[in-house]
Amino acid sequence: MCSYESNGFPKHSLTWISTKEVEIGTDAKLLIHKSSRYDTGLYKCVVDNEVGLPLVARFNVQVEYEPKVD
Numbered sequence: 001m002c003s004y005e006s007n008g009f010p011k012h013s014l015t016w017i018s019t020k021e022v023e024i025g026t027d028a029k030l031l032i033h034k035s036s037r038y039d040t041g042l043y044k045c046v047v048d049n050e051v052g053l054p055l056v057a058r059f060n061v062q063v064e065y066e067p068k069v070d
Helices: none
Strands: 014-017 024-025 041-046 057-063
Touching: none
Parallel strands: none
Antiparallel strands: 014 024, 014 041, 041 057
16 A cells, blocks of 8 residues: 645645556545556656646556466
């Protein structure tokens, strides 16, 4: 779980972006339920209040999993 807290004016927007550059949430907390090997990668949290530049936090998610044998 990742989380973010803020208060201020003007009101901010928050966007979580996945490793595939897809918007995956706008809540203060990001939960990845039933993670899989495909969830591994770089994620971003973008906070913007339209004053100045957005704040971007990047973090790496590494999912450990058992090897798959075909």
